[in-house]
Amino acid sequence: GQSLEQPSEVTAVEGAIVQINCTYQTSGFYGLSWYQQHDGGAPTFLSYNALDGLEETGRFSSFLSRSDSYGYLLLQELQMKDSASYFCAYRGKLIFGQGTELSVKP
Amino acid sequence: NAGVTQTPKFRILKIGQSMTLQCTQDMNHNYMYWYRQDPGMGLKLIYYSVGAGITDKGEVPNGYNVSRSTTEDFPLRLELAAPSQTSVYFCASGPSGEQYFGPGTRLTVT
Numbered sequence: 056g057q058s059l060e061q062p063s064e065v066t067a068v069e070g071a072i073v074q075i076n077c078t079y080q081t082s083g084f085y086g087l088s089w090y091q092q093h094d095g096g097a098p099t100f101l102s103y104n105a106l107d108g109l110e111e112t113g114r115f116s117s118f119l120s121r122s123d124s125y126g127y128l129l130l131q132e133l134q135m136k137d138s139a140s141y142f143c144a145y146r147g148k149l150i151f152g153q154g155t156e157l158s159v160k161p
Numbered sequence: 162n163a164g165v166t167q168t169p170k171f172r173i174l175k176i177g178q179s180m181t182l183q184c185t186q187d188m189n190h191n192y193m194y195w196y197r198q199d200p201g202m203g204l205k206l207i208y209y210s211v212g213a214g215i216t217d218k219g220e221v222p223n224g225y226n227v228s229r230s231t232t233e234d235f236p237l238r239l240e241l242a243a244p245s246q247t248s249v250y251f252c253a254s255g256p257s258g259e260q261y262f263g264p265g266t267r268l269t270v271t
Contacts, residue, residue, distance in 0.1 A: 097262040151203035
């Protein structure tokens with residue numbers, strides 16, 4: 056089968072760096088995407104990795120290792136507004152992980 | 162650009178009723194998608210379309226139907242609503258690796 060695993064919750068303090076991991080199991084691979092969703096809102100696209108390595112977009116970076124079936128989202132200089140759920144998603148079969156709820160504390 | 166718009170925002174249905182959730186995008190995307198999201202869970206793909214006239218099933222298609230007569234519109238039809246269809250429904254468009262979502266429709270079936 057195909058699945059993505061993420062931690063259910065992560066807590067960090069304002070100004071810190073946090074890493075949200077995503078491991079996947081699939082018979083074929085076409086890329087890993089990351090989305091942010093604030094409570095009750097629409098998911099918004101953050102980043103996409105088709106190849107191994109790091110993609111950087113401002114305070115957000117995403118990393119992929121296809122040999123390890125693993126990726127992560129790195130959030131730097133955390134702000135209170137970063138408190139949200141973060142989802143990894145497998146591009147090929149349009150499968151989403153169950154999401155990681157990030158709480159940023161003062 | 163309005164992006165992806167969905168109507169209605171909220172709806173309460175009685176068991177056995179039918180309804181259509183509307184979705185429109187103005188970004189000229191070929192790919193469009195319908196997802197449902199249950200509380201505390203990720204999104205599950207119901208149906209998707211790669212262009213006008215072409216649709217295909219996702220992970221959870223039972224109880225739903227779609228059509229795609231134009232690039233802009235991708236309505237989702239619920240026939241014979243059941244309590245298990247109580248959820249938030251999101252429409253999205255764009256390449257599969259970079260999707261843009263509408264604001265969602267919160268549906269309750271009682």
